[in-house]
Amino acid sequence: MNWRRPAISIWNIKIVGIPLSGYNFYEKLKSWWTQSSLCNAMGMIRFMLPCLFCLENCKERDRKISEEQSHRENNGDDERTENLASQSNEQSEQCCGSNGICSHEVLRDGDRDSASKVDPNKFARKASFKLSWWCKGDQSDQHKHDIVSFERGNITTAERSSKQISLKWESQPQTVIILTKPNSTSVRILCAEMVRWLREQKKLDIYVEPHVRAELLTESSYYNFVHTWKDETEIMLLHTKVDLVVTLGGDGTVLWAASMFKGPVPPVVPFSLGSLGFMTPFHSERYREYLDSILKGPISITLRHRLQCHVIREAAKNEYETEGPILVLNEVTIDRGISSYLTNLECYCDNSFVTCVQGDGLILSTTSGSTAYSLAAGGSMVHPQVPGILFTPICPHSLSFRPLILPEHVTLRVQVPFNSRSHAWASFDGKDRKRLAAGDALVCSMAPWPVPTACQVDSTSDFLNSIHDGLHWNLRKTQSFDGPRDT
Numbered sequence: 001m002n003w004r005r006p007a008i009s010i011w012n013i014k015i016v017g018i019p020l021s022g023y024n025f026y027e028k029l030k031s032w033w034t035q036s037s038l039c040n041a042m043g044m045i046r047f048m049l050p051c052l053f054c055l056e057n058c059k060e061r062d063r064k065i066s067e068e069q070s071h072r073e074n075n076g077d078d079e080r081t082e083n084l085a086s087q088s089n090e091q092s093e094q095c096c097g098s099n100g101i102c103s104h105e106v107l108r109d110g111d112r113d114s115a116s117k118v119d120p121n122k123f124a125r126k127a128s129f130k131l132s133w134w135c136k137g138d139q140s141d142q143h144k145h146d147i148v149s150f151e152r153g154n155i156t157t158a159e160r161s162s163k164q165i166s167l168k169w170e171s172q173p174q175t176v177i178i179l180t181k182p183n184s185t186s187v188r189i190l191c192a193e194m195v196r197w198l199r200e201q202k203k204l205d206i207y208v209e210p211h212v213r214a215e216l217l218t219e220s221s222y223y224n225f226v227h228t229w230k231d232e233t234e235i236m237l238l239h240t241k242v243d244l245v246v247t248l249g250g251d252g253t254v255l256w257a258a259s260m261f262k263g264p265v266p267p268v269v270p271f272s273l274g275s276l277g278f279m280t281p282f283h284s285e286r287y288r289e290y291l292d293s294i295l296k297g298p299i300s301i302t303l304r305h306r307l308q309c310h311v312i313r314e315a316a317k318n319e320y321e322t323e324g325p326i327l328v329l330n331e332v333t334i335d336r337g338i339s340s341y342l343t344n345l346e347c348y349c350d351n352s353f354v355t356c357v358q359g360d361g362l363i364l365s366t367t368s369g370s371t372a373y374s375l376a377a378g379g380s381m382v383h384p385q386v387p388g389i390l391f392t393p394i395c396p397h398s399l400s401f402r403p404l405i406l407p408e409h410v411t412l413r414v415q416v417p418f419n420s421r422s423h424a425w426a427s428f429d430g431k432d433r434k435r436l437a438a439g440d441a442l443v444c445s446m447a448p449w450p451v452p453t454a455c456q457v458d459s460t461s462d463f464l465n466s467i468h469d470g471l472h473w474n475l476r477k478t479q480s481f482d483g484p485r486d487t
């Protein structure tokens with residue numbers, strides 16, 4: 001007789017009702033597989049993954065059959081069980097195919113020779129690429145979707161493995177835009193050198209800002225091939241032409257680059273030419289080596305979420321009508337500006353009242369911005385790949401106003417009440433100050449267009465390196481061995 005796990009509610013996750021024999025076999029195989037040194041061998045991956053996924057499927061089938069059996073024990077319904085078993089075998093074959101891989105559960109992009117399927121005419125101007133999840137220690141692209149399913153009341157989530165997003169070019173990148181920190185001699189020299197190298201060695205089309213093109217041309221008429229744009233309309237179309245954005249400067253230049261793209265953003269390669277650099281992991285001295293490997297791909301990518309902000313004027317009749325959304329990569333700050341009074345900001349999260357900010361102001365930050373102003377105001381540092389919104393007060397005049405981190409899907413509304421003593425001021429990534437009068441509000445939610453930045457190593461290593469190098473985070477001399485000890 002098969003022993004079953006108890007179906008108590010707290011345990012009712014994923015494994016209820018699976019006959020122990022089948023379950024144990026599956027678990028043993030899985031644990032042998034995880035511990036096996038062969039786990040990394042590609043041949044074994046090809047062999048084992050289909051087996052594991054097939055076993056997942058068989059486990060579900062077993063569960064259905066055993067549920068049906070217990071039902072039959074109660075009802076004496078033999079025929080239906082047989083039908084179910086044969087149905088389930090058929091389904092399994094349809095669903096898993098001959099190799100046992102369930103197409104609705106598994107991302108199979110990695111197996112395809114996608115480059116061969118690309119129509120070269122279709123991608124004449126803009127290089128196509130694909131993003132896929134990259135699990136730690138496993139270079140194959142074959143992974144389960146990140147899903148939560150509610151099958152028959154049992155809750156399951158996808159495996160919790162460390163995932164790195166990887167970008168693979170499906171056709172060769174052809175156009176690069178180089179954005180530079182202004183008024184810097186070292187940046188100007190590097191820019192001219194890089195433009196020449198990208199043109200001569202990589203045969204790329206290059207865009208720069210109008211004033212940079214003018215600077216290059218005063219140096220030499222050689223740079224005549226460099227493209228630029230004339231007006232806002234052309235800037236709005238840049239994302240359709242540009243394969244890669246290179247920034248030469250500090251974090252401010254990355255913010256500047258992000259602000260140029262009001263919609264989708266091409267992958268950004270940030271070279272460090274500033275004093276700090278939390279988002280600029282590439283050393284400019286080795287630009288040839290880095291760009292060479294980035295143009296070949298694959299690239300590890302951090303998808304940095306942005307916030308979209310709308311200022312809603314009390315005077316405007318319809319919401320969102322007067323001012324378009326402003327996208328921020330770091331944060332939107334609502335503060336007291338030049339006023340010497342405390343702010344009085346009413347905050348709502350999806351229409352629920354959160355709190356009233358009485359102090360110097362409030363920062364609504366992305367996780368990328370968590371190491372910037374929000375950090376200075378006492379907020380946590382958060383890995384940039386975490387999709388949350390930080391709610392950080394600035395000098396609150398209360399003892400218990402701790403910073404919050406809210407989920408990515410919420411909409412926040414910060415309202416200046418009619419009885420406020422003064423105006424408030426909103427600024428976006430430290431720029432574009434806008435006055436908020438009594439009755440005005442700022443509405444903020446996660447934008448659908450993240451900023452993909454190339455990693456030097458991977459998202460986590462780059463983040464940890466940036467807080468170690470930039471902030472000397474938790475740097476302390478190690479205590480000597482020579483001293484008191486537990487006996």
Ligand SMILES: NC(=O)c1ccc[n+]([C@@H]2O[C@H](COP(=O)([O-])OP(=O)(O)OC[C@H]3O[C@@H](n4cnc5c(N)ncnc54)[C@H](O)[C@@H]3O)[C@@H](O)[C@H]2O)c1
Pocket residue numbers: 250251252253255274276277278279330331368369370371372373374376428429430
């Ligand atoms: N008290 C503060 O810490 C404070 C005050 C105002 C603005 N700021 C930050 O400055 C940002 C604007 O940067 P800027 O370069 O245009 O102005 P800036 O030239 O005044 O530089 C501000 C500093 O913030 C750093 N910085 C920017 N983004 C960062 C990030 N994501 N993580 C860690 N550090 C970061 C920059 O490297 C720079 O050293 C704003 O978005 C805001 O976050 C911080």
Ligand SMILES: Nc1ncnc2c1ncn2[C@@H]1O[C@H](COP(=O)(O)OP(=O)(O)OP(=O)(O)O)[C@@H](O)[C@H]1O
Pocket residue numbers: 179180181182209249250251252253254255256273274275276277
């Ligand atoms: N292409 C650009 N056009 C106009 N302003 C820019 C451009 N690139 C950067 N900036 C602005 O110049 C300022 C300084 O840039 P950035 O932070 O990159 O250099 P930095 O101050 O030397 O770096 P760090 O802050 O690390 O010392 C920022 O406020 C940024 O918004």
